[in-house]
Amino acid sequence: MKALDAAGWHAGNRVRLLENGEQFFARAFEAIRHAREEVLLETFILFEDKVGLELHRHLVDAGKRGVRVEVTVDGYGSPRFSPGFLEALAEAGVRFRVFDPKPTLFGLRLNVFRRMHRKLLVVDRRLAFVGGINYSADHLSDFGPAAKRDYAVELEGPAVGEIRGFLLATLQPPQRREWRPRRAATATAPAGDAGGARVLFEYRDNAGRSAAIERRYRDAFAAAERRIVIANAYFFPSHGFLRDLRRAARRSVEVALIVQGEPDVPLALSAARVLYRELMQAGVRIYEYCERPFHGKVALIDDDWATVGSSNLDPLSLSLNLEANVFIRDRGFNRELGARLDALIRDHCRLVEAQALPPPNPLRNLVVSVFYHVLRHFPSWAGLLPAHTPDLVLVTAPDPARPEG
Template sequence: MRGTGRREFPWRRGNRVQLLENGEGFFARAFAAIDAAQREILLETFILFEDKVGLELQRHLVDAAHRGVRVELTVDGFGSPRFSPEFLVAFADAGVKLRVFDPHPSWLGMRLHLFRRMHRKLLVADARIALVGGINFSADHLLDFGPEAKQDYAVELEGPVVADIHGFLRQALAADGTGDGWRPAADASAEAETGTADVMFVPRDNRHRRDSIEREYRRAFRAARNEILLANAYFFPGWGFLRDLREAARRGVKVSLIFQGEPDMQVALAAARSLYRHLLDAGVCIHEYCQRPFHGKVALVDDDWATVGSSNLDPLSLSLNLEANVFIRDPAFSAELRRRLDTLLQEHCQAVDETTVPRGHFWHALTRPVLFHVLRRFPAWAGWLPAHTPKVALAKPPEAAAPQDAPP
């Protein structure tokens, strides 16, 4: 972990920030930004499905392209499935550029290259409005999807920080899609201030910014005075992250964590639960959200610091995937996010206490040191996992079949 010296990412003053909850809040604002665009739409998403949300997104993007807007859409080759010819033709005919980050053919129906995915969810319209968060363009983020509908968050941004996000996306398009060559401007954007929030945009990559998002979390934990409230879908962070949480609780900070109680992947819950005893022993409060799968990646510290983004707190997000979060200093925004999370805690979460966490078997005294050794070392070990130079390919519809020769 590097020290707390000069920041690579600047805080931008004077931004408007609006919290968006679930697909009901996010999709309406995303489509409105697309519909209002006159020059350019840049969009990245980990998952795009050909369901009612994906088809609606396509309709809005195609309409924008038909009125002369430049539309650039990038999806991840692992997160998004193969698209139908009809879906691709509709984009191509309208002039929408659909790119796939690191595409690879499936093998026996399985998508390979799990590691180092483009997990970001970013949208910028006319370099004026940006949306950042954890919500994909898929119907499982809507409540009418049923019991498996995901609980998640995003933000809409307007103001000087949008120039950073826009510059990042432009650089990612111009290079290999990773965005690791982007550098924020030394001076704040000339964009007029539209609100009261200070916002910092922080991407994570596998070259120069391996711990950028984790570093901001830990910086805030060490400065916390009264409260840390963290809600994250996949929680299995490194040793230093856990140590900073425990030390905050031990010096009197109220530390509350919300994890999945009804996970979409059981291994995620098992990994988080393996850490419960370690956290509870330090006075950390743990809650499991049990209404439906929790997909959020948000946190609050005291009354003036918050984060929303795509980054989970597990080895994939913290050490391998390409991620992007915004960090926000604004009491009004923090109060709104706290109100939403308090509703979850009071109505849909189950508290975890020492009586519900088994002490474990005698062999756990031997395996626990191994677990924490892994937690201490996995950021360095991540570099040993299969790696290659990622590519971004333009998705094209299959060529029409060659016409048959006319009969003699």
């Protein structure tokens, strides 16, 4: 792959791919169980099911050991919590925050825009976890046919410090947030670093970094030489994203796209299928994963570029939600992720054939065109709604009389 801008990349990291809840929860809970100083956690969804209750137990135990524990959940993605759930956290000294909590209207949560969709965990300044897996039982295979397939990574090395700094900054009131991503190039790994991977932590917000994650993808498309594989649950990106992807395919880069074939949100598949014909005409091979809902947000390019994170490739994630991905330059990691995605295609996906697409006709073309442009401009229209500064509400906090470790 051609050289990309080196600014912001941290050398000397160890990166471990975690697939599905079975692998992710085991590693995340083990890290929290052995925490001695600090646990910083952000998640879109935390349910009081068997996974959420196990996380709760580890957080309470850590708090009782004197570990600093800071937890933030999204007010749309996570439901109201039972009094006992919150009281146990408070008694253990856990600070528990809700991002942008809003009352429901007839039982419906209306704060769908600008959600905190990140999934981040940092333990003891040593380990970080980044990905798309929420703390809920539907990420485990024993949940049944609706169990989700998804990915995360475990990180050790210099990139952990940047992710930790970001999480600490999110806990401050907006007027006090001073954290800025470190964008100095890191040419070589100092002695004693964890591994050989170069890692870039990237986030999108609704201020100065609104297109940051999309820009990383598009820069990589322009630099691609051999292969692009995108596996994403909700695929309906911008016109520029699609244009750059088609250009890569037309210059003989092998481009494969994996999307949901059995979606948890039916509109997601309908939206993606609107794009099939123009992508396939450019040479993109499209696969639908049909075993169960696909929730992944991963991609790889050539031999040494990959990304894993929370960002889908749809209007919500690319234009409204608060998201975070890591971008990874490491041949070993690419080989492993590539093998996993190749097996997914081989064993659990169907190739979309051109002859299976609905034949073009004037009425359908008009409907497709309207649908495409409505979704394409949806973020801009949503931005016209009355603006507000999302609140970060501290629900539990340590007793002032309780000494902290």
